[in-house]
Amino acid sequence: MIGKISIFCGPITSGKSEELIRRVNRCKCMGKNALIFKCEKEERSHTFIVSRNSLSLQAYSLHEPEMALQIYDLMEIKPDIIAIDEIQIMPESIVSVVRHFASLGVDIYISGLDKAYGGKPFGYLSQLLAVADIVEKKQAVCFNCLDDTASFTYWVNEHQLEARCFKCFDQFVI
Ligand SMILES: [Zn+2]
Numbered sequence: 001m002i003g004k005i006s007i008f009c010g011p012i013t014s015g016k017s018e019e020l021i022r023r024v025n026r027c028k029c030m031g032k033n034a035l036i037f038k039c040e041k042e043e044r045s046h047t048f049i050v051s052r053n054s055l056s057l058q059a060y061s062l063h064e065p066e067m068a069l070q071i072y073d074l075m076e077i078k079p080d081i082i083a084i085d086e087i088q089i090m091p092e093s094i095v096s097v098v099r100h101f102a103s104l105g106v107d108i109y110i111s112g113l114d115k116a117y118g119g120k121p122f123g124y125l126s127q128l129l130a131v132a133d134i135v136e137k138k139q140a141v142c143f144n145c146l147d148d149t150a151s152f153t154y155w156v157n158e159h160q161l162e163a164r165c166f167k168c169f170d171q172f173v174i
Helices: 016-029 066-074 094-103 125-131
Strands: 005-010 034-039 048-050 056-058 060-062 081-084 107-113 134-137 152-157 160-164
Touching: 005 016, 005 125, 016 034, 016 048, 016 056, 016 081, 016 107, 034 066, 060 066, 066 081, 066 094, 081 094, 094 107, 094 125, 107 125
Parallel strands: 005 107, 005 134, 034 060, 034 081, 081 107
Antiparallel strands: 048 056, 152 160
């Protein structure tokens, strides 16, 4: 049986990682084994997924997506589910890694930014959204007007990003 792919996506500060952690914990309560990955570049923590409200889960940091396959192969008890946080930071080969795990019957939970600079689709994430079984789009509170419908990530500069609603987002790139 093919595993299900679930994606929680949205702008920065929309609670994507929080949702991922909540789902993984629920699976653990159901007696399922979880294997959790994050990208090494993600800076909040090296060995944990940490949400902005300080929920956390222990995770393997990946140098490259193929490392996930090696870790899986070495596990004596195979996981029932695999979770991947902030997937948009990883190289594109993560797409085939995800599909490979799904082909083994493992359910996959993914969090990621769906829109890049200019409101454009975030690279290969659109490929994963197309093959996902469940997609949950999260919205954040707009940094500018405090409306709770922010679905865009606004690039203030390289280090500062803000969630913005459609009305307050003026960086559209066609
Ligand atoms: Zn706004």
